[in-house]
Amino acid sequence: xxxxxxxxxxxxxxxxxxxxxxxxxxxxxxxxxxxxxxxxxxxxxxxxxxxxxxxxxxxxxxxxxxxxxxxxxxxxxxxxxxxxxxxxxxxxxxxxxxxxxxxxxxxxxxxxxxxxxxxxxxxxxxxxxxxxxxxxxxxxxxxxxxxxxxxxxxxxxxxxxxxxxxxxxxxxxxxxxxxxxxxxxxxxxxxxxxxxxxxxxxxxxxxxxxxxxxxxxxxxxxxxxxxxxxxxxxxxxxxxxxxxxxxxxxxxxxxxxxxxxxxxxxxxxxxxxxxxxxxxxxxxxxxxxxxxxxxxxxxxxxxxxxxxxxxx
Amino acid sequence: xxxxxxxxxxxxxxxxxxxxxxxxxxxxxxxxxxxxxxxxxxxxxxxxxxxxxxxxxxxxxxxxxxxxxxxxxxxxxxxxxxxxxxxxxxxxxxxxxxxxxxxxxxxxxxxxxxxxxxxxxxxxxxxxxxxxxxxxxxxxxxxxxxxxxxxxxxxxxxxxxxxxxxxxxxxxxxxxxxxxxxxxxxxxxxxxxxxxxxxxxxxxxxxxxxxxxxxxxxxxxxxxxxxxxxxxxxxxxxxxxxxxxxxxxxxxxxxxxxxxxxxxxxxxxxxxxxxxxxxxxxxxxxxxxxxxxxxxxxxxxxxxxxxxxxxxxxxxxxxxxxxxxxxxxxxxxxxxxxxxxxxxxxxxxxxxxxxxxxxxxxxxxxxxxxxxxxxxxxxxxxxxxxxxxxxxxxxxxxxxxxxxxxx
Numbered sequence: 001x002x003x004x005x006x007x008x009x010x011x012x013x014x015x016x017x018x019x020x021x022x023x024x025x026x027x028x029x030x031x032x033x034x035x036x037x038x039x040x041x042x043x044x045x046x047x048x049x050x051x052x053x054x055x056x057x058x059x060x061x062x063x064x065x066x067x068x069x070x071x072x073x074x075x076x077x078x079x080x081x082x083x084x085x086x087x088x089x090x091x092x093x094x095x096x097x098x099x100x101x102x103x104x105x106x107x108x109x110x111x112x113x114x115x116x117x118x119x120x121x122x123x124x125x126x127x128x129x130x131x132x133x134x135x136x137x138x139x140x141x142x143x144x145x146x147x148x149x150x151x152x153x154x155x156x157x158x159x160x161x162x163x164x165x166x167x168x169x170x171x172x173x174x175x176x177x178x179x180x181x182x183x184x185x186x187x188x189x190x191x192x193x194x195x196x197x198x199x200x201x202x203x204x205x206x207x208x209x210x211x212x213x214x215x216x217x218x219x220x221x222x223x224x225x226x227x228x229x230x231x232x233x234x235x236x237x238x239x240x241x242x243x244x245x246x247x248x249x250x251x252x253x254x255x256x257x258x259x260x261x262x263x264x265x266x267x268x269x270x271x272x273x274x275x276x277x278x279x280x281x282x283x284x285x286x287x288x289x290x291x292x293x294x295x296x297x298x299x300x301x302x303x304x305x306x307x308x309x310x311x312x
Numbered sequence: 313x314x315x316x317x318x319x320x321x322x323x324x325x326x327x328x329x330x331x332x333x334x335x336x337x338x339x340x341x342x343x344x345x346x347x348x349x350x351x352x353x354x355x356x357x358x359x360x361x362x363x364x365x366x367x368x369x370x371x372x373x374x375x376x377x378x379x380x381x382x383x384x385x386x387x388x389x390x391x392x393x394x395x396x397x398x399x400x401x402x403x404x405x406x407x408x409x410x411x412x413x414x415x416x417x418x419x420x421x422x423x424x425x426x427x428x429x430x431x432x433x434x435x436x437x438x439x440x441x442x443x444x445x446x447x448x449x450x451x452x453x454x455x456x457x458x459x460x461x462x463x464x465x466x467x468x469x470x471x472x473x474x475x476x477x478x479x480x481x482x483x484x485x486x487x488x489x490x491x492x493x494x495x496x497x498x499x500x501x502x503x504x505x506x507x508x509x510x511x512x513x514x515x516x517x518x519x520x521x522x523x524x525x526x527x528x529x530x531x532x533x534x535x536x537x538x539x540x541x542x543x544x545x546x547x548x549x550x551x552x553x554x555x556x557x558x559x560x561x562x563x564x565x566x567x568x569x570x571x572x573x574x575x576x577x578x579x580x581x582x583x584x585x586x587x588x589x590x591x592x593x594x595x596x597x598x599x600x601x602x603x604x605x606x607x608x609x610x611x612x613x614x615x616x617x618x619x620x621x622x623x624x625x626x627x628x629x630x631x632x633x634x635x636x637x638x639x640x641x642x643x644x645x646x647x648x649x650x651x652x653x654x655x656x657x658x659x660x661x662x663x664x665x666x667x668x669x670x671x672x673x674x675x676x677x678x679x680x681x682x683x684x685x686x687x688x689x690x691x692x693x694x695x696x697x698x699x700x701x702x703x704x705x706x707x708x709x710x711x712x713x714x715x716x717x718x719x
Contacts, residue, residue, distance in 0.1 A: 036435065037439055038439055126318060126320040130320070197433050198433070204433060205328075206327055206328040206659040208655075275435075277503075278432045278434035278503070279432055280505060280509070281657070282342060283654065284509075
């Protein structure tokens with residue numbers, strides 16, 4: 001019982017993932033600033049922002065459905081944190097694992113987007129409603145390529161468990177390279193999931209203010225912002241576990257340091273894309289995902305199936 | 313998305329707009345089906361204030377019409393006054409005026425490039441162009457003493473001379489800017505996501521541009537070959553050689569190309585001005601009282617043709633000043649360009665005319681068929697109406713007024 005509480009609250013649960021999320025936000029913001037020739041925030045800025053938001057008054061729209069409006073940020077945060085428990089971090093074995101946890105992690109990562117939709121929709125503000133509709137439209141564009149690109153390596157490893165996948169790719173490191181295209185697809189989809197440029201369409205500041213989050217303020221907004229940070233860390237961890245499963249057999253300490261580095265690499269790639277692209281339009285985003293990203297994801301799946309057939 | 317239409321308020325307070333202006337957009341899903349533009353949130357009564365001040369004071373007031381094309385407005389105004397007074401501005405004065413005008417065009421277009429980047433979610437372009445805009449801002453501060461309101465013009469010439477030491481600094485700054493602008497031109501014309509967001513957006517055909525009376529880069533990007541600097545030369549433009557940049561893309565992409573082209577032309581012009589700067593005085597003494605008469609002055613501001621009308625009545629104060637800022641001519645085309653387009657295109661299409669709403673806001677009259685008001689209202693009637701209006705808003709000053717009256 002005590003150890004379960006420790007896992008959930010301290011490591012790798014709430015406390016660790018929050019600190020890691022804030023650190024990831026700092027690195028994302030600082031790197032982005034450096035790439036844009038700005039100074040960027042000091043290291044404590046994400047924490048300061050969080051403290052400020054938590055301390056502020058939470059204003060709620062009169063017309064909003066208050067139950068859903070209040071509930072959604074908490075649901076989003078819980079889902080994002082839970083997903084991390086099934087991802088191997090310091091060794092090939094995650095804290096919890098069972099056959100099918102890949103699917104569970106992917107679904108847990110979908111929940112925040114659904115909460116953005118519901119929270120935005122029930123805010124009853126026009127900007128939120130457009131943002132919410134865009135969130136859900138975008139979900140249909142990136143979710144399938146993401147699932148395909150994560151499930152293809154799982155097929156090759158012949159398991160539905162992330163931990164077993166890591167063990168498999170640890171034994172056959174060269175097969176990991178085979179999923180190279182999948183890594184880029186998953187990265188693209190992650191950009192969509194985290195609503196970052198060029199896919200920050202649901203919260204396009206210059207069109208719909210802050211999209212789903214327009215009416216959110218104070219503690220509830222802090223929860224949502226934390227969710228996005230944690231989603232970024234969890235998404236990056238998922239990519240690291242599936243596509244970069246190297247060095248995890250070198251012991252917990254080396255494995256953990258390598259894990260942090262891999263996550264930071266993914267975060268750095270996300271911030272790089274944030275600085276070199278302009279925001280696409282929602283129709284262009286969907287065109288792009290279905291015309292280019294999804295076919296490549298299918299090709300990756302087929303290639304994995306063929307390789308599996310060849311290996312017998 | 314529901315089938316029914318709904319209206320979203322873009323402005324008067326909205327992140328896409330840097331100034332208060334209202335665009336009520338009716339949407340069907342993501343498509344814009346109708347739009348209602350309303351100006352007038354920034355009316356400052358500058359024209360009326362001009363009539364209360366002397367001509368010299370007006371130069372500084374007029375400069376504050378706009379925070380970006382401040383030199384444009386003051387030049388346009390002094391040109392009109394000089395024409396009425398029959399003043400012959402010395403050549404050196406005209407050249408310096410032109411130099412500041414072109415530097416202003418450079419800073420305005422660099423600013424626009426950054427804003428355009430921001431509106432399509434490409435903040436990196438904003439950060440880079442605004443960093444380099446500092447080069448020209450610093451240069452303007454060096455030459456005129458100010459970054460924004462230069463205070464360079466006076467009736468009869470300019471107020472500050474350019475020294476020999478400043479000339480190498482101007483040339484060095486222009487070299488830096490030219491090199492950077494080439495890079496931005498490359499980025500803006502080759503980066504895929506930018507092209508996707510700009511090309512085919514905000515289409516304004518050649519005929520429509522003429523029909524709706526578009527001016528400046530907005531018109532020139534629809535192949536309307538019109539530029540006051542060439543068609544009706546003022547200041548030193550008659551003696552300088554430059555190309556009028558036009559484009560036939562008809563869209564926001566074309567407007568970007570025109571502005572980048574104009575930046576390159578501006579660097580050429582600045583070099584020519586510096587090389588051919590004539591000697592002599594920079595200003596002639598203007599009389600305090602301007603003889604009766606009227607004049608219309610045209611000026612090619614960075615945003616398009618700026619028009620000032622001045623009527624003098626022989627005193628030291630103008631009888632009437634009328635300003636038509638270029639945005640007023642261009643704001644009509646926005647609604648046209650946005651018809652049946654996506655909501656996502658709205659910020660960039662509005663930004664593509666490089667709007668300057670506070671310059672545009674002159675006298676307005678909002679007409680409503682529901683409560684038709686008489687054409688003119690007497691002072692007591694106006695007062696009664698305002699008291700009534702405030703009362704409806706829940707504010708009642710009656711008691712307060714009485715207390716004041718007693719005192």
